[in-house]
Amino acid sequence: MIERNLAQWLSYLEQLHPVAIDMGLDRAREVASRLGLGRPAAKVITVTGTNGKGSTCAFLASLLAEQGLKVGVYSSPHLLRYNERVQVAGVEATDAELCEAFAAVEAARGATSLTYFEVGTLAAFWLFQHSGLDAAVLEVGLGGRLDTVNLIDPDLALITSIGLDHADYLGDTRESVAYEKAGIFRAGVPAICGDLNPPAPIRDKARALPCPLLLRGPDYDLAFGEQSWHWRGITATGEHLHLHDLPLLDLPMENAALALQAYAVLDLPWQPDQLVTALQRTRVTGRLDRRAVNWQGKALTLLLDVGHNPHAADYLAYRLASQPVAGKRLAVFGLLADKDLPGVLAPLVSQIAGWAVAPLLTPRTRPAAELQAALLNQGASVQAYGDIAAALEAQLERATADDEILLFGSFYCVAEALEWLARHAMGEVGNGFAG
Numbered sequence: 001m002i003e004r005n006l007a008q009w010l011s012y013l014e015q016l017h018p019v020a021i022d023m024g025l026d027r028a029r030e031v032a033s034r035l036g037l038g039r040p041a042a043k044v045i046t047v048t049g050t051n052g053k054g055s056t057c058a059f060l061a062s063l064l065a066e067q068g069l070k071v072g073v074y075s076s077p078h079l080l081r082y083n084e085r086v087q088v089a090g091v092e093a094t095d096a097e098l099c100e101a102f103a104a105v106e107a108a109r110g111a112t113s114l115t116y117f118e119v120g121t122l123a124a125f126w127l128f129q130h131s132g133l134d135a136a137v138l139e140v141g142l143g144g145r146l147d148t149v150n151l152i153d154p155d156l157a158l159i160t161s162i163g164l165d166h167a168d169y170l171g172d173t174r175e176s177v178a179y180e181k182a183g184i185f186r187a188g189v190p191a192i193c194g195d196l197n198p199p200a201p202i203r204d205k206a207r208a209l210p211c212p213l214l215l216r217g218p219d220y221d222l223a224f225g226e227q228s229w230h231w232r233g234i235t236a237t238g239e240h241l242h243l244h245d246l247p248l249l250d251l252p253m254e255n256a257a258l259a260l261q262a263y264a265v266l267d268l269p270w271q272p273d274q275l276v277t278a279l280q281r282t283r284v285t286g287r288l289d290r291r292a293v294n295w296q297g298k299a300l301t302l303l304l305d306v307g308h309n310p311h312a313a314d315y316l317a318y319r320l321a322s323q324p325v326a327g328k329r330l331a332v333f334g335l336l337a338d339k340d341l342p343g344v345l346a347p348l349v350s351q352i353a354g355w356a357v358a359p360l361l362t363p364r365t366r367p368a369a370e371l372q373a374a375l376l377n378q379g380a381s382v383q384a385y386g387d388i389a390a391a392l393e394a395q396l397e398r399a400t401a402d403d404e405i406l407l408f409g410s411f412y413c414v415a416e417a418l419e420w421l422a423r424h425a426m427g428e429v430g431n432g433f434a435g
Contacts, residue, residue, distance in 0.1 A: 005095065019115070025146060025151055037126060040129050040133065042135065043266065044153070045060060045135070045137050047137065047139050048157075049158070050160070051315065054287060056158060057073055057075055059255060060263065061090075064263070065090065066278035069134035069135050070088070071089065071090075072086075072127075074128070076139065088128070098127075101126045102123050104126050105119050138154070140184065142170075143170050143181060145180045146180070155189060156192070157189060157190070159198075160195075163310065179205075186209065187210065188209070191211050191212065192261055193216065196216055212236075222254065222257040224253075228245045228246055229253050233261040234261075250283075252287075287306060289304040289305065291303075291304065295396040296396075300405065301405065302404075302405045302417075303408075304418075305406070305408040310344055313343065316347075320351050321351065325404045330395045330403060331352045332388060332413070333358075333371060334368075334412065336364045336366065337364055337366045341374050345374060354381045354382070354383075356392070356394050356395050357375070358385045360388065362412055368384040369384060
């Protein structure tokens with residue numbers, strides 16, 4: 001077999017299949033069988049949803065690891081390095097480990113054509129199976145029913161939220177999206193849904209299988225105090241649980257609440273102090289990710305968020321409103337062409353004093369002129385730039401120490417900002433960074 005480094009493997013995988021997304025399980029199932037793939041861990045939790053998957057997976061992995069369990073996490077997409085997608089015990093897979101896993105999948109696939117995501121998912125399963133895991137947390141890439149992650153029968157299935165995104169594949173109604181996401185349910189296996197208004201297909205699928213379904217509101221929920229939050233939930237046997245006066249978190253506490261309910265049904269030790277510690281140490285790069293930047297003698301605040309659909313924008317607007325700043329908020333914004341631009345802008349326009357828009361480093365980007373026109377139509381103050389770095393530097397020039405700069409709209413957008421911050425930290429631009 002040809003020896004390849006990681007970059008060469010990823011380039012090769014991008015060219016394997018005629019289309020980037022080809023929903024269905026048959027091809028991947030056939031190759032998984034040839035690979036001899038079984039369960040990647042003793043306990044498997046599958047997580048899907050329109051938004052909140054990444055932070056829910058991170059919270060759940062922290063809760064499990066706090067009990068001394070060896071946990072694998074598979075997620076997508078990545079921000080800077082493919083290695084981010086596959087983690088074992090909190091450590092990203094090395095280039096060598098990924099190359100070995102890709103080689104194993106390549107040897108097994110024969111003439112079967114697989115997409116980049118299908119190969120990556122099977123490679124992650126192969127690595128996990130060879131890592132002696134106690135638990136695996138698997139984030140669905142797209143939808144649920146026909147996503148490659150759904151090859152694995154979980155011990156627990158989670159749906160974080162239901163919103164509109166990827167309409168070409170999941171349909172343009174919440175009901176059609178819910179149908180696809182409920183495809184991760186299994187007969188007799190507990191399922192939990194964090195959406196406060198779950199569409200009918202969620203309940204319909206649970207009844208048809210049947211499987212136990214826990215819902216936010218009737219079965220578990222959270223409430224907020226001025227400086228704390230509170231959680232209630234139930235065990236797998238119906239015993240009521242409560243946690244009071246929890247410290248507020250930077251990441252969405254709705255997703256922490258879902259992770260706590262998931263943990264509660266896994267029949268693991270319930271030790272409140274350890275649970276609180278696990279939640280507090282959970283971080284997810286690019287999700288409500290606040291950074292401090294020193295720019296030309298000014299101490300400034302930058303908030304990074306990968307939110308890129310109306311549901312995520314609604315939540316981001318809610319969090320911004322709950323955390324006012326002394327000065328004003330400025331935005332750096334880029335968006336992919338297939339995203340709902342009016343739906344993303346609507347909840348946020350009134351909270352942003354000035355916008356800097358730019359294209360993303362992908363052929364799928366919306367032109368900056370389109371973003372600018374949409375914002376001008378809503379009466380916003382907006383300037384267009386050639387790239388995200390230029391837009392960010394312009395907002396840093398404008399900002400004062402009392403202001404906050406929000407950079408959001410895409411994984412691509414946040415990835416460009418992270419690369420800029422890395423260069424900034426090395427002294428290539430600006431004059432110092434602390435994050």
